[in-house]
Amino acid sequence: MGEIAAGIVHELNQPLTAALSYNQAALRLIRQQQVQEVPPLLDATVVQIKRISDLLLQFRQKLTREQRELQPVNLNQIWLRVVMLLEKELRSGKITIINKIPETLPDLLADPLWIEQILHNILANAIQAQQQNQLGSGWVAIKADQSDNGVSLTISDGGPGLSTQALQEVFMPFFTTRPDGLGLGMALTETLVQRLNGNIKVDNIKGQGACFTLWFPLNPQEL
Template sequence: MQDNPQAVSQALAAALVQTQRIGALLTRFREHVVQEKVTLRDTDLVQCWQQVVNLLEHERKAEHITVSHHFAPDASTVQADRLWLEQVLHNILSNAIQAQQDIPQGWVRIESQKKGDAVQITVTDGGPGFSPEALQNAFMPFYSGRKEGIGLGMTLTESLMTRMNGVITLNNAPDGGAQILLQLANDKETSHG
C-alpha cells in the first residue's frame, strides 16, 4: 500500500467516513440513554446497503467476497433510522466477510421482499453457517464465535432492530451458510420512545 498513494488516500478517506459514522452513532446512543424518542422515517434500503458495501470494500476485496443484491421495487424503502440501519447492515456484512476468511471465493447476497405491511430483508452468505451454540447465544453480550471478537456486534444489532420496531432472526440456509432475516415496517412515519 505504501507504493500506491491512491490506495492510501482511499483507505484514509474510508477511515474518515467510518470515524464520522461511529461518532454520529455514539451521539445517537447518548440520546437513547436519556430516552429521547427515535423517529423512524422512510429510509432507502438500497442506499444504506451501498454505503455499507463501500465502507467494507477493502476487507471484502482482501477476502475475495462477492456481494450481490436483489431489492424488490415495492420493498426498497423501510421505516428506520438511517444511521442505525447502516450499523445493522455493517455488522452483518462484516461478520459474513470474517466468517469466510478461509474460503477462496466467498459470497454474500441480500434480498428484500414485501410481507404485508413490512419488508423482509434476507442476508445469506457462503460461509460455514452458525453453530448450534451461536444460534442460541449470538445476541448475548460478550458472546463471540471468533477468538478476536468482543461479542457486542450482534447484541448491538438486535438492540437497534428492536428500537426500530424491527425483528432479527438467525438461521442457517438450506444449502449451508448463515441466513439472517430482518423485518422492518415500510408504512408511514412513526416514533418509538
C-alpha cells in the same frame, strides 16, 4: 453502564481500524512518491471518521434517551454504503456481493444510522465467517421484498454456518466464537431491530452458510 461502554468499544473498533489502515497505506505511498494514489485513501479515511462521529452521536442519544427522528430510508442506498464501508475486507477476501433489493422497494420509516448499523454488523459477521474459505469462493447475498405492511429482508452467506449453540445464543450479549470478539455486535443488532418494532432470526441454509431473516414495518409505532 459497563455493557454500554463495551458496546461503544465494539462498534468503534472497525471504523478506527479501517481509518488507521487507509492512513498507513497513504503514508507508504507518499514515501514511495506515488502521491497520485493517495487522495482515494484519504477520501476513504474521511468516510470512516464521519462514521465514528455518527456512532458517537448515536451512543450519546442512547445514554440521554433522546427521541430519534425517523425519516424515509432507502434500503438499497444504505446497503451500498455498508458495502463501501467494508470494501477493504470484502476485497481482501475476494467476497462477491449479490444484491437482490428491487428498485421498487418502498422506503422504510426508520433511523438511517440504526438500519446501517444492523446491516453493517450482519455483513461484517458474514465476512468473518468466510475467512477460511478458498480465496474467491466467498459470497454474501441480500434479498428484500415487501410483505405484511413491511419489508422482509434476508442476508445469507457462503460460510460454514452456525453451530447449534451459536444458533441459540447468537443474540445474547457477550456470546462470541472469536478469541478477540466482545460478543456485542449481534446483541446490539437485535436491540436496534426491536426498537424499530421489527424482528430478526437466524438459521443455516443446507449446503450453504448462515441466513439472517429480518422484518421491518413500513410505519413503526412510536419507539
